[in-house]
Amino acid sequence: MKSLLKVSCVVTCLSALTACASLHDVNNKWCPPEVAPAPVIVPPPAPAVSVERIELSADALFKFNKSGINDLLPEGRSKLDELTNRITTGYVTIEQIRVTGHTDRIGSEQYNQKLGLARATTVRDYLANRGVNTTIEVASAGESQPKTTNCVGNKPTPALIACLQPDRRVEVDVQGIKK
Template identity: 45%
Template structure:
């Protein structure tokens, strides 16, 4: 094509000004509410996990008619049970989706949702509002329901109570008296964190593929061996690599994740207590101070989560 022909072919066509492509991309990201992800600071996460904010009053929840998505959704109940303090907004969005109200996404301290939960009676369901609150680091400090009815439905044990009433008379047979429970010595189980989490990680998103299965098997073992449970203590431990503050935060993060997985597997949350010991209670000592593959391997027994169960058979 000659120079004259090329000029003729492009006549009348308008091209974007230099740099306008970047402006359009930025505008699209703003409209979509997308912000580039960033790693979570372990110390900030530890502070968020330790926070105990007051539950919002009913009037702090926005009116449903103000929602962008007024229809609400039927949420994944297992995802709802995994929501915990210390999660970032990307993790909350992965479990619950985007919030349903126009409250902003970048610096919003509250995300609000409209959820429908089935009662177990045919197709009946109730509609509730759900709020996730964030701190200055945009990490969750708590999740709250407007009213207690939906919170009760979310508990695993609530499913049994929400069944249809029998249509025929039921003959009740009185069971024979059960023998008194036999107290058992405290049982301590040690879970190597190298088989649970990626190295240096402790959040739910850091679980290795077999990590969730190991904790579920532990919950089954506890229920099988203990007829009654008095308490379950979960203590996270780390090796000596890294600062004391870093290891303290990492150990409590790992203990909290194991606690949440046990609750999700059906263990009563009221029986569980999670804490972190950091690097203060090693079980092996290894020479060297430089982080080498051989030193990391030698210190592996120190990276663990200990679960101590007290109860009776």
């Protein structure tokens, strides 16, 4: 009988407490305080990392068949200054920069590999000396990734040199978060 009475009391108390849940205007001691649910905070989406490829004509940057800092043409220096400004002001963060030198097919494969790397190294050094403060990788594709397909001949005639012009380039890949 005692245990039946205890069960009855517990049921009555639970019923009273359950009834309190619907009472919003009454502040009774037996009702637990209402707690507002915690606001759901959704973090803003992370900025997207992008890779931007900037292609510079080697003929605009360097004298033909040259690669050193003293071989940069005035137009080339101007293009590199524009690129420096674009990199230093256009990105919140930069994760990586890769500079790849490309050549045409005139000359040996080994020579062209070295020429492409020398051009990429010169561009890297120029950017670093102008305030691009990040690690810049250099590479050479040499003559292995031509853009031209219809240039005829193997001797460096003015016509062939002009035809192969699109193959001579430096590509700068900037990976980072843009502003």
